[in-house]
Amino acid sequence: MIRLGSLALLVLCIGGCTVSPEQQVSRKPPSSAYGGVRPMPCYSYFPSSVYFAVDSSTLTRSAQNALREQAGVIACRxxxxxxxxxxHADERGTREYNLALGLRRAAAVRDYLIALGVAPxxxxxVSYGKxxxxxxxxxxxxxxxxxxxxSLLVKNAP
Structure with a gap:
């Protein structure tokens, strides 16, 4: 049986991430530009979607890791x-509730990326709700x- 700490270390090594284990556990993103992550090659995979629990806009650890990777890709460009x-939200709930929930989810992602150094x-x-x-x-x-x-990367307007 693999211990949780060993598994976390393995994931960090495989991912090539320079974030320390202490930063991985932190719910708050690092304050340095792009979270102290090494900019990744521009051809790297851009993890565009993060997922949420029911009725939640709280970023999971998995979502935070994906957003750190997004910030690294953005930094290298x-x-x-x-x-x-x-x-976005699932089909349950009213249209108004799901639009508001989708907006909270998008705002949570925006705020985290900005905390990682992405220019506000x-x-x-935008929210599409359900x-x-x-x-x-x-x-x-x-x-x-x-x-x-x-998250969608779009070309800057001239």
Whole structure:
């Protein structure tokens, strides 16, 4: 049986992340530019979606790790792209509630990226609530994939 600490160390080594284990556990992002993460090659994978629990806009540890990777990719780009963050919800609840929840989710992602050093004037948020599901089935598996925030890199306007 692998100990939790060993597993966390393995994940850090595999991911090539320079964030210390103490920073990994912290709920607050590091204050240095781009979280002290090494800018990744611009061809690196950009993890565009993060997922949330039911009725929540709290970032999970997995979401925080994905956002650190996003910030690293953004840091390496010379053109400093604009980022649009879309907030989404599952189909349960009213349209108004889900629009507000999607907005809170997008804002949580925006705030975390800004805390990692992404320029605030390059980040916009929008909520689609339950209007644009990733999966159209009505079961827990589909709902869990629809409770998300999606970050999109867009070209700066000239």
């Amino acid at each position: 010379g053109d400093r792209p604009d980022i649009v963050i879309e907030g 004037d390059h980040v916009r948020i 209007e644009r599901p990733a999966v159209s089935h009505s079961d827990e598996e589909a709902w869990s994939q629809n409770r998300r925030a999606v």
